[in-house]
Amino acid sequence: MENIKNKFRDYLLLEKKYSLHTVTAYLNDLGFFQVFLQHAFEDDNLIKVNYNQIRSWIVSLSDDGISNSSINRKISSLKSFYKFLLKTKQIDVSPFLKHKALKSPKKLQIPFSEKELDLVLNQIVYSDDFEGVRDKLIVDMFYTTGIRRAELINLKCHNIDLSNGTLKVLGKRNKERIIPLLPIIQNQVVVYLKERACLQRVIDQDYFFLLLKGVKLNDSFVYRLINYYFSNVSEKVKKSPHILRHTFATHLLNNGADINAVKELLGHSSLASTQVYTHSSLAELKKVYGSAHPRNNK
Structure with missing residues (x-):
């Protein structure tokens, strides 16, 4: 099993080009899941896992007070592992085939003024x-x-x-x-x-x-x-530091910068990633719109 995990690590680093920090987090999540399997089912074979075992882990994490967003992150690590097993033909079907992410409230990132x-x-x-x-x-x-x-x-x-x-x-x-x-x-x-x-x-x-x-x-x-x-x-x-990054994007958008230009400056691969920064600029836009439009005082 250690050999498979090492190959998974190389796959994340060399093929997916994830950072060492991200790869370490993925492997830690995988390790915690393997420990859970041993304790709960007396079998830590990751290849033979079924969704009921995964669901038991999710329930266990929730009972321990882990937030839905943190659970989703851990599950994302596992999903990547089983995608790797599919790609390398070590399994035929992913145990996550019918899994749906847990709902978690979106945290509003408030930029500095x-x-x-x-x-x-x-x-x-x-x-x-x-x-x-x-x-x-x-x-x-x-x-x-x-x-x-x-x-x-x-x-x-x-x-x-x-x-x-x-x-x-x-x-x-x-x-x-x-x-x-x-x-x-x-x-x-x-x-x-x-x-x-x-x-x-x-x-x-x-x-x-x-x-x-x-x-x-x-x-x-x-x-x-x-x-x-x-x-x-x-x-x-x-x-x-992330709030400063958020502030950078928000202040540019508030002052009329094109969202595609902000996307390039931030290094986002898709516009959807940049659009999370637009809520503050939308609030600013509403303020300007409300004070400037002739119909607002009618």
């Missing part, structure tokens, strides 16, 4: 040393480029082209895209590079953003950084 961004970028006093210059550039780069947290962490020095004012991003499934850099960001990059060059030791030479000890950033550091600065100006419950 332009005032909140102004406070973080223009009113907060950042130190003028390496860490202060880096922190402000991280916040501003999230807001002005809309890149994902993993994309920012994995930025390489050669990805930034100051002569052309562009940023090359390696997105999901190794898909590259070019994002323009505003002059204000280009200026910050120049200052940051000077500070970076003065670090006593640089271990991860290729990576653009570094910690003070000279190694690349990590997920938790970036999350804490954004949460820290926005906690000073915002009472919103969620303050994360």
Whole structure:
């Protein structure tokens, strides 16, 4: 069974081109399901699984207080595994043939306001040393480029082209895209590079953003950084890099940007993915429409 799981891992990494983080999550879900099979049915053979066993796991997860959205994510991991088994002809029929995803409420992602961004970028006093210059550039780069947290962490020095004012991003499934850099960001990059060059030791030479000890950033550091600065100006419950990405898209749409252009900047493969960001711009549109249309006061 371990051999099959290793082949599944290679399939996700090499053929589907999923990130290592995603692949690890898929394999963890598969492992938890296998443990459940052993405890509940005294048989952890993943190939011989039937839908009744899967349904028992879903009920068990629900009884443990796991949300429907989290259960759906775990089930998505299993479905990918059984699609792989079908593709490699190790099973004839997927046990998920008649499965329907559990209903889960859509969480509204509330973007930061332009005032909140102004406070973080223009009113907060950042130190003028390496860490202060880096922190402000991280916040501003999230807001002005809309890149994902993993994309920012994995930025390489050669990805930034100051002569052309562009940023090359390696997105999901190794898909590259070019994002323009505003002059204000280009200026910050120049200052940051000077500070970076003065670090006593640089271990991860290729990576653009570094910690003070000279190694690349990590997920938790970036999350804490954004949460820290926005906690000073915002009472919103969620303050994360993803909310900054959401804010980037929302503010562009509110100010008249074409949704297809926003789609390209975000690196979405389909317009449907970009349309989730339109609810805020629709609210803004309704406000403008209501105040401007002659029939509104009739």
